[in-house]
Amino acid sequence: MITTENVKAQLVEGLALEDLDINEIDDNAALFNEGLGLDSVDAIELIVILDNAYGLKFKNMDETKHVFVSIKTLTDYINAHTK
Amino acid sequence: MLIQNKKIYIHGVSACCSAGRTSENIFKSILSGTSGIKKYTGYLINGEECVIGRMDFNTTFDTLLANNVKEVLAKSSLKNFKNTLLLVGTSVGGMTWAEKQFIEDDGSYENIKLEKQSMQSIALALKQQFTFKDAITFSTACTSSSNAIVFAKEILESGAYTDVLVVGADSISYTTVNGFNALGVLSKECSIPFDANRTGMNVAEGIGVLLLSTEPSDIQLLGVGCSSDAYNITHPQPEGNGAKLAMHNALKDASLEAKEIDYINAHGTGTVANDTSEGKAILELFPHHPFVGSTKSITGHTLGACGAIEAIISIQVLKQQIVPGNLDLKTKELEALNALKENKQTEVNTVLSNAFAFGGNNVSIILQRVVDEN
Amino acid sequence: MKINLKILGSAYISADEKCDTLEEKVLVSNMMLRRRLTRGARIAIYLASKVGYDNEKIVFGSAYGEVQSTVSVVESIYNKTALSPTAFQNSVHNTPVSYLSIVSGNTAEVTTVSDLYDTSLSVLKTAAIKALKGDKVLVLNVDAFAFNGVEALNMCGVSQLESGVGLLVEVTTDEANIFIENRQNKNISPSLWQMLEVYEKSIVHENAILSVDV
Numbered sequence: 001m002i003t004t005e006n007v008k009a010q011l012v013e014g015l016a017l018e019d020l021d022i023n024e025i026d027d028n029a030a031l032f033n034e035g036l037g038l039d040s041v042d043a044i045e046l047i048v049i050l051d052n053a054y055g056l057k058f059k060n061m062d063e064t065k066h067v068f069v070s071i072k073t074l075t076d077y078i079n080a081h082t083k
Numbered sequence: 084m085l086i087q088n089k090k091i092y093i094h095g096v097s098a099c100c101s102a103g104r105t106s107e108n109i110f111k112s113i114l115s116g117t118s119g120i121k122k123y124t125g126y127l128i129n130g131e132e133c134v135i136g137r138m139d140f141n142t143t144f145d146t147l148l149a150n151n152v153k154e155v156l157a158k159s160s161l162k163n164f165k166n167t168l169l170l171v172g173t174s175v176g177g178m179t180w181a182e183k184q185f186i187e188d189d190g191s192y193e194n195i196k197l198e199k200q201s202m203q204s205i206a207l208a209l210k211q212q213f214t215f216k217d218a219i220t221f222s223t224a225c226t227s228s229s230n231a232i233v234f235a236k237e238i239l240e241s242g243a244y245t246d247v248l249v250v251g252a253d254s255i256s257y258t259t260v261n262g263f264n265a266l267g268v269l270s271k272e273c274s275i276p277f278d279a280n281r282t283g284m285n286v287a288e289g290i291g292v293l294l295l296s297t298e299p300s301d302i303q304l305l306g307v308g309c310s311s312d313a314y315n316i317t318h319p320q321p322e323g324n325g326a327k328l329a330m331h332n333a334l335k336d337a338s339l340e341a342k343e344i345d346y347i348n349a350h351g352t353g354t355v356a357n358d359t360s361e362g363k364a365i366l367e368l369f370p371h372h373p374f375v376g377s378t379k380s381i382t383g384h385t386l387g388a389c390g391a392i393e394a395i396i397s398i399q400v401l402k403q404q405i406v407p408g409n410l411d412l413k414t415k416e417l418e419a420l421n422a423l424k425e426n427k428q429t430e431v432n433t434v435l436s437n438a439f440a441f442g443g444n445n446v447s448i449i450l451q452r453v454v455d456e457n
Numbered sequence: 458m459k460i461n462l463k464i465l466g467s468a469y470i471s472a473d474e475k476c477d478t479l480e481e482k483v484l485v486s487n488m489m490l491r492r493r494l495t496r497g498a499r500i501a502i503y504l505a506s507k508v509g510y511d512n513e514k515i516v517f518g519s520a521y522g523e524v525q526s527t528v529s530v531v532e533s534i535y536n537k538t539a540l541s542p543t544a545f546q547n548s549v550h551n552t553p554v555s556y557l558s559i560v561s562g563n564t565a566e567v568t569t570v571s572d573l574y575d576t577s578l579s580v581l582k583t584a585a586i587k588a589l590k591g592d593k594v595l596v597l598n599v600d601a602f603a604f605n606g607v608e609a610l611n612m613c614g615v616s617q618l619e620s621g622v623g624l625l626v627e628v629t630t631d632e633a634n635i636f637i638e639n640r641q642n643k644n645i646s647p648s649l650w651q652m653l654e655v656y657e658k659s660i661v662h663e664n665a666i667l668s669v670d671v
Contacts, residue, residue, distance in 0.1 A: 190535050
């Protein structure tokens with residue numbers, strides 16, 4: 001079982017979010033545009049991270065819409081699709 | 084302050100890409116709507132097919148390059164290039180060779196010779212066959228050979244040289260095909276620049292060689308303009324502000340008004356981002372609606388070589404007095420953009436050619452045919 | 458043809474592995490932008506801040522380009538792992554000065570040259586011609602090439618894996634007092650030697666004027 005803390009750590013490392021304190025990231029805050037403020041290149045990077053770490057694949061950006069909402073939705077998706 | 088009032092002309096040119104082995108054949112392909120872009124396997128990491136413009140001439144890239152340069156020398160009044168400055172524009176350099184070597188050596192760097200891997204490798208390869216006075220390599224992604232053309236004009240105007248050879252050259256590499264795919268901008272079909280339903284670009288390879296001189300000829304390099312978007316490392320400024328500034332600077336350099344441009348050879352890659360921002364910039368700067376076209380649906384996006392190759396295509400437009408139609412263009416995203424679907428034989432005296440690159444690097448050049456007053 | 462350039466500002470930095478005084482957090486306060494900056498970009502931004510840069514046109518040179526990004530891409534291809542789009546977009550040679558133009562909001566012309574060990578000379582010749590119109594020019598030459606396979610490629614046995622020189626120049630008709638004599642420095646990549654020589658000579662003259670033979 002992956003925790004939201006694990007996912008936050010992966011994001012901070014994988015997206016090079018320098019100096020961001022994991023404790024400051026809210027589990028339910030928006031990942032893109034507001035909240036964490038990630039952009040379209042981060043969305044693609046996130047797909048790369050999930051592929052390399054968990055073997056998860058997305059056919060296109062539309063499939064990520066409901067997954068890449070918050071840390072919580074991302075964590076739930078990873079746990080639902082990995083053993 | 085120290086610029087002499089010199090006019091700069093283009094003499095011999097030579098080009099090859101997936102659409103043709105000579106500049107004449109490339110233009111024939113453009114006019115007949117025969118694209119050089121095809122499906123290939125073996126490039127994408129995920130094993131899928133990719134749609135790219137490859138030169139399948141059963142000749143090495145280096146041989147094609149040398150032949151293009153030989154052709155330009157033969158067409159010129161020069162005996163050799165001993166007093167000529169070589170300016171190369173390339174974004175891949177020797178990476179195609181280096182990738183293959185790295186893979187062959189099972190992920191080892193031990194056989195990667197920097198002279199063969201670097202951006203300078205193109206100039207070094209040419210120096211083996213030709214003697215130049217000096218050589219400089221420009222490497223600014225998709226504006227590489229355009230920036231070489233800009234510098235050629237500037238150094239000719241300074242009086243430091245009377246002849247400059249510009250070489251734009253980029254070969255297809257795993258890096259560029261997979262890289263643009265990773266950014267989500269590769270199309271699975273032949274690109275349709277400016278179409279409302281376009282789905283992206285096609286990576287391609289090509290070579291373009293031009294001899295520029297202060298000696299008069301029938302084509303003048305009238306103006307050049309550069310700018311930076313200062314916006315984002317991959318996306319252009321959405322309203323095309325950087326593109327507008329580069330085109331404006333080229334008009335200023337040429338002492339021309341916008342309405343004197345007859346045809347715009349657009350950068351027109353087929354990506355959503357480029358074509359919208361470039362289209363908007365063109366509509367705002369050129370309210371007289373000159374003809375606009377992109378030939379990348381025929382040649383593919385030849386990356387660092389596109390500035391040189393498309394300058395040569397623009398010269399063909401001026402020599403043949405024909406505006407090419409845009410292959411497979413069905414529904415224009417920007418209705419007011421004067422992008423033709425069919426070729427049109429018409430008077431064309433002045434062409435503006437654009438190139439825009441990663442990081443918001445923008446270059447526009449203006450070419451004019453010299454009409455004998457008599 | 459000789460062109461004389463007045464050196465209005467000059468700076469130099471180098472390190473065995475990693476320059477650690479680049480003041481990135483001060484120079485690029487926006488973390489979301491700063492996080493993507495390559496080593497070359499951080500050094501370029503630092504050098505620009507030390508020479509009095511104020512959004513002039515830029516001439517940049519790098520022999521090896523964005524090594525870490527390029528290596529990341531090539532290794533993904535070899536290992537057949539998903540490729541990072543950031544690594545690809547950062548792998549072009551003009552990356553450092555593209556970021557500099559973004560950070561400083563500079564819409565002026567930016568150009569990059571790359572001629573392996575001749576890069577330093579190419580940078581100076583290009584800058585000299587660009588300066589003829591009368592505008593000041595920011596001239597930067599950076600090579601940052603630390604990566605996991607560097608020993609295999611470090612034929613010259615260079616010890617400083619990150620180095621950069623920056624100059625702010627303006628064309629002048631004043632007499633030159635700095636001439637390039639091709640000084641060598643075994644610790645620094647040969648691609649920076651002439652620019653480093655210019656830097657070293659510029660700091661001993663009150664009114665430093667460089668002669669460039671284009």
